Amino acid sequence: MPFPKNFTWGAAAAAYQIEGAAAEDGRGPSVWDVFSHQPGKVFEGHNGDVACDHYHRWREDVGLMKQLGLQAYRMSVAWPRIQPLGTGKPNAKGLAFYDKLIDGLLEAGVTPWVTLFHWDLPQALQERGGFVNRDIVEWFGDYAEIVAAKLGDRVKHWMTFNEPPVIMGLGYHEGLFAPGLKLSFGECLKGAHHLLMAHGRGVQALRAGCAGKVKISIAHTGRERIPATDAKRDIEAARADYFSSTERGMWNLAWWMDPIMTGKYPADGLKAFEKDLPAITASDMKLISQKVDFLAYNCYSGWQVRADAKGKPEKLPGGWGIGNARGTLPWLNIAPMAPYWAARFQTERYGLPLVFSENGLCNTDFVHLDGAVHDPQRIDFMARYLGGIKKAIDDGVPVDGYFYWSILDNFEWMEGYKDRFGLVHVDYQTQKRTPKDSFAWYRDVIRTNGAGLGAI
Numbered sequence: 104m105p106f107p108k109n110f111t112w113g114a115a116a117a118a119y120q121i122e123g124a125a126a127e128d129g130r131g132p133s134v135w136d137v138f139s140h141q142p143g144k145v146f147e148g149h150n151g152d153v154a155c156d157h158y159h160r161w162r163e164d165v166g167l168m169k170q171l172g173l174q175a176y177r178m179s180v181a182w183p184r185i186q187p188l189g190t191g192k193p194n195a196k197g198l199a200f201y202d203k204l205i206d207g208l209l210e211a212g213v214t215p216w217v218t219l220f221h222w223d224l225p226q227a228l229q230e231r232g233g234f235v236n237r238d239i240v241e242w243f244g245d246y247a248e249i250v251a252a253k254l255g256d257r258v259k260h261w262m263t264f265n266e267p268p269v270i271m272g273l274g275y276h277e278g279l280f281a282p283g284l285k286l287s288f289g290e291c292l293k294g295a296h297h298l299l300m301a302h303g304r305g306v307q308a309l310r311a312g313c314a315g316k317v318k319i320s321i322a323h324t325g326r327e328r329i330p331a332t333d334a335k336r337d338i339e340a341a342r343a344d345y346f347s348s349t350e351r352g353m354w355n356l357a358w359w360m361d362p363i364m365t366g367k368y369p370a371d372g373l374k375a376f377e378k379d380l381p382a383i384t385a386s387d388m389k390l391i392s393q394k395v396d397f398l399a400y401n402c403y404s405g406w407q408v409r410a411d412a413k414g415k416p417e418k419l420p421g422g423w424g425i426g427n428a429r430g431t432l433p434w435l436n437i438a439p440m441a442p443y444w445a446a447r448f449q450t451e452r453y454g455l456p457l458v459f460s461e462n463g464l465c466n467t468d469f470v471h472l473d474g475a476v477h478d479p480q481r482i483d484f485m486a487r488y489l490g491g492i493k494k495a496i497d498d499g500v501p502v503d504g505y506f507y508w509s510i511l512d513n514f515e516w517m518e519g520y521k522d523r524f525g526l527v528h529v530d531y532q533t534q535k536r537t538p539k540d541s542f543a544w545y546r547d548v549i550r551t552n553g554a555g556l557g558a559i
């Protein structure tokens with residue numbers, strides 16, 4: 104049985120991970136330029152100076168998308184190309200790049216879905232405190248207005264931020280991602296609050312600045328919970344754990360999403376974090392809870408949970424994920440039911456359809472002597488995860504789309520170029536693109552609307 108008629112088949116990438124041309128056409132430095140050039144921060148000192156050189160090779164890359172029959176491409180706009188210092192007059196050359204890219208995509212029959220912020224904060228704004236400075240709300244609002252005015256006649260699908268928990272958790276709290284800070288939990292909660300307000304300002308700017316009807320979301324991620332069995336008590340334990348907002352750190356889905364969807368932080372978290380909370384006003388909450396149109400979610404892995412004797416959530420041993428199968432990154436345990444439960448729990452709680460804005464597998468893919476890239480693991484991974492998604496749809500869960508991460512091998516943040524997620528292999532010496540076996544497989548999935556996929 105095929106997927107629903109209006110299901111969207113996509114693939115994703117993000118500006119800093121593919122564009123390169125880091126100092127070209129007036130682009131200013133971002134926190135990731137600065138961070139990746141500091142010794143010891145990224146695997147073997149890799150950085151995004153050149154990356155996939157997509158800034159110059161985007162025509163070829165759009166051609167590959169067309170060849171794939173891709174219906175939608177999730178991309179991000181680099182704020183430091185648009186406002187090199189983060190505020191003030193837009194940089195015409197930066198805007199022109201995205202203008203041409205959007206036209207190119209539309210000509211190729213690929214619908215652009217645009218994320219405003221995928222982690223590349225202008226360094227000048229970091230020097231003014233970044234997200235810990237409340238002015239980020241207006242900085243981001245101005246930036247969103249500029250982008251909406253330029254692209255909003257053609258772009259109808261938007262996401263404000265990519266993965267706020269990663270920005271604040273890994274970037275500001277654990278110091279593993281740019282800007283590499285280790286701020287107190289309280290400072291991070293404040294930054295998170297500002298980020299949510301900036302999201303709200305972004306939604307307002309997009310609605311006001313784009314022509315016609317737009318669909319807006321925020322691309323989220325969390326720590327997937329998978330009930331150990333189908334028994335009701337295990338399902339409820341997994342749900343409670345997924346939305347428990349009392350876990351310190353920045354990984355609480357409810358802490359981030361309840362404010363957007365309900366205008367309120369969850370009560371259990373408010374109580375648990377009482378001593379660390381920033382000032383929160385009713386007008387802040389109103390700004391945060393602008394209406395969004397769908398849930399966007401990046402889903403990779405999952406953790407099995409069951410109810411203990413008292414009915415409390417208990418994580419099964421084995422750590423992050425299920426079984427032994429994983430990608431080349433240790434956190435990527437293969438858990439095909441993760442998207443099933445992520446979609447079910449979230450759509451039930453928030454009452455909106457969900458789109459998987461990312462899902463993918465990394466590996467050490469290489470070009471074989473026959474000139475091809477054989478990646479059966481990726482095909483197996485996608486088939487299983489899409490099976491989980493299909494099962495959700497068959498159970499009546501509204502899932503409207505799937506974006507494979509990523510269209511190209513690219514700069515995998517602190518892992519540099521060693522882990523490859525692409526449907527297309529990139530030789531970073533020559534910039535030669537080679538579609539992998541998974542590319543041909545996904546092309547058939549798209550062409551047949553998933554009709555050939557079995558249930559898992």
Ligand code: GBH
Binds near residue numbers: 515
């Ligand atoms: C996505 O994040 C990103 O949006 C994308 O840019 C990236 O290339 C892609 O995944 C592949 O990594 O602290 O133990 O959780 C996915 C979520 C968040 C998963 C950070 C890995 C680090 C290890 N990621 N997390 S851990």
